[in-house]
Amino acid sequence: MDILYFAWLRERIGVPRERVETGAETVRDLVAELSARDEGYAAAFADLSALRVALDQELSEFDAPLAGVREVAFFPPMTGG
Amino acid sequence: MDILYFAWLRERIGVPRERVETGAETVRDLVAELSARDEGYAAAFADLSALRVALDQELSEFDAPLAGVREVAFFPPMTGG
Amino acid sequence: MEIRVQAEAFDAGAELNRFSAGAEGAGGVVSFTGVVRDLPGGGLRAMEIEHYPGMTEKALTDFAAQAMERWALSDVLVIHRFGALAPGAQIMMVATAAPHRRAAFEAADYLMDYLKSRAPFWKKEITAAGADWVAAKAQDEADLDRW
């Protein structure tokens, strides 16, 4: 599964994308797995209300299931326009 | 006092403007005076709800006083834009 | 604030660029361009626009000033043509520039409502069958109540 990071989340994690093997069932499970890696990840994901998630390039929810998903992207609220 | 007519009112009256000497106190009085002239005027002014009036180039009401007014314009509802 | 009432065609794109370049501190520019629509099924030869010289400029200036007072705007542009216009021709244009987008949108929308029903313009449709004055729409009058 490809995981992408954008904006300040990308800067804090230190990479724009990475490939992970995971059995996580939901986005929230995946976040817990990533946060368990080290303090950097834990800090980046500390406040989920400040983050958004897209599954296969579609905005989604942290409770959404990951079955069949190939690309997960995490990022702060968008500021386009 | 100058009286101006626009759009279909101008076409029905037959002139775009005319100069009248009048002692009419309100727009409504002036309309009554003009309507008394002949059937053409009477027909043109028959339905005041279909007309608008401007006094010295400012939208006004048929009950407005004419004291000091130099230019009165009658016309149908506007269709700009 | 610029108000123009003219018979000549104008280049909406060039006007938009010029207006945007001159609008200091604006974060957004909204424009509306009105186009002569053909009649359903075609057949419109021309749209003739009559106006009330003097009052037109005065009314448009008043509307623009009211918009500048009501919203925090950097600038306002209004161009309105008169005379005979072919189907597809541009009739008029409004542009508003503002620090915040909602102000620019609302002010342009407001100006259009006033232009439609309170500026002394009258439209006449010329077809092979003759000429008809366009009737004012109840909807346009109702739109004014929003402000």
Next chain:
Amino acid sequence: MEIRVQAEAFDAGAELNRFSAGAEGAGGVVSFTGVVRDLPGGGLRAMEIEHYPGMTEKALTDFAAQAMERWALSDVLVIHRFGALAPGAQIMMVATAAPHRRAAFEAADYLMDYLKSRAPFWKKEITAAGADWVAAKAQDEADLDRW
């Protein structure tokens, strides 16, 4: 319907004219152009816009399709830039064409609200003091509830 996500500058006036010329049956065209504003007091060196290639085009296409479904529109144009933009530069543009003006206004307003808060773009302000990610505004989120 045309969606463009690009690093290059665009000419808003030329785009408006091209879009208007191609919008069959439209009685009005509304455009919104977003401009990089300097910071209060100046000092902005650049606004850097990051985006999510792939999802951005998808999201903008979805918003435009939703607008076409919700309002009777002749056409929709969305252009959004990414990369480093200087103060005064144009960031993005939305244009809507419709038989009736209110539809064009509402659809453009709607598209802007979605672009602001639901399209995957992130702005970063670069000053002499450093770089700061622009925070999302509660107002922009609230604006979405209008639709």
